[in-house]
Amino acid sequence: MRTEALLGRFLDALTPLRPRAVWAHGSLAGGDYQEGRSDLDLVAVLARPPGPGTVRQVVALHRRLAHEPLAARLHCGYLAPAALDDPGRAHLTWAHGHVLRRPVTPVTRRELHAFGRVLHGEPPTGLLPPVPDETLRGFVVQDQRDFWRPAVDKARLWRQDIWVDLGLLTFARATVTLREGRLISKREALAELPALGAPAEVVDDIARRRYRDPAPPDDDGRLARRAALTRAYLGPAIDALVAAYG
Template identity: 40%
Template sequence: MSLPPAAVLEAFAAEIEPAAGVVALLVGGSLATGDFQPGVSDFDLVALIERPLTDDQRRLVAQLHRAFISRHPEATKLHCVYVPVDDLDEVETPHVTWAAQMMFERPLTGIARAELLRFGFAVFGEPPEAVIPPVTAAELAAAVRGDLSGYWVPALRRPSIWFRDSYIDLSLFTLARAEVTLATNELITKREALTRLDRFHVPAELIEQIRQRRDGHIVPISPLSRVRRAKSVHGLVSDGLRVLLSY
């Protein structure tokens, strides 16, 4: 029987705290915003640790994640960034990260920090607002532009990803959320972004398909329709990025 999200968090917290010296486990993303859909959404976690992980601890943490997934398949999409508390002021510093069932390093971005401050909560330890340094409007705008230019512009040159449902949905959500942040310095949820996709000329039929996928439904699409959708969304995203990066 699958565990509910809260039980997954509690079980993971109990195992990771001693293994990695975690002093606070923070929750962001869809779980924090209320957008979470079991089997669809990621668990986006930040583990604040006493000191950087040693090589032995890295191996132990990777083993813990794999074993946890084997016992709790619903945690396959559990992602966690391990941030030493002394490095919280360093936005560009890469940190040990478990995501997509592998371990690598990446920063805790300005966007992630702002979302933690706006929506996040702690499974244990101090809450985000007590430990995460404030993110200014200029810093948040720069982080959004950096994500658009550093990730999504290069993604336009990767033809294969535009055939995947996940990239179709995420790219369009990104446009809608980025527009609001760049224009108002506010953060919106994916649920709210769904109501703004028409601003980027996303067809109503595609918006409904995205809505159904967010609700956990399988949406069949023929090979020919997938090709047409890839071409159409690639063009919409390209146009949207051009507008947003001119803000």
């Protein structure tokens, strides 16, 4: 399997950084991973805080792997043990071919505790503080209110598959987390959407592209209709969710 081969080479390349742990989260850990379509979401806990030399090593490491199949989908946050207790703190991250700084969010932290996959070293429960329910709920509401709701008003975004898919699936996952206190996969979120009143045409479009035909023809009329249906549903749905749990 190409995924396992890439993970093995990635772990070998990490050896000079002496990681205490490497974990997978997201679909790779949660059982909804699809090779060639899903991202490989990883967290590496290093022995020391990342400095300028570490940044150069990380860049060189990922560039050496760039020719590997699936390498463009491999994203990894690099943390030090002393920085693990603050879910709002941004960490050195490699994603989308660049060095970024991103936090390890409460949702990711809860995923790691609930079903994180240990690729190397210590388990999340030994290093990562647990996420209180109140912290998780607060983050989920804030993410819907402050990121996704303003995004609904930016019409140009919703002609893209990634925004339609993540917007609706993240909303369904947020709803279940706030309603029941548990995390669900993207596949489970897709199954939740009809009961949440999402437009059937858009739900079927997501299911077809994710699980059956990943490359439908681009058609301006179809994309415009899908965008309009998604935005008309998602804006009021987020407003109602935030009002109920915010």
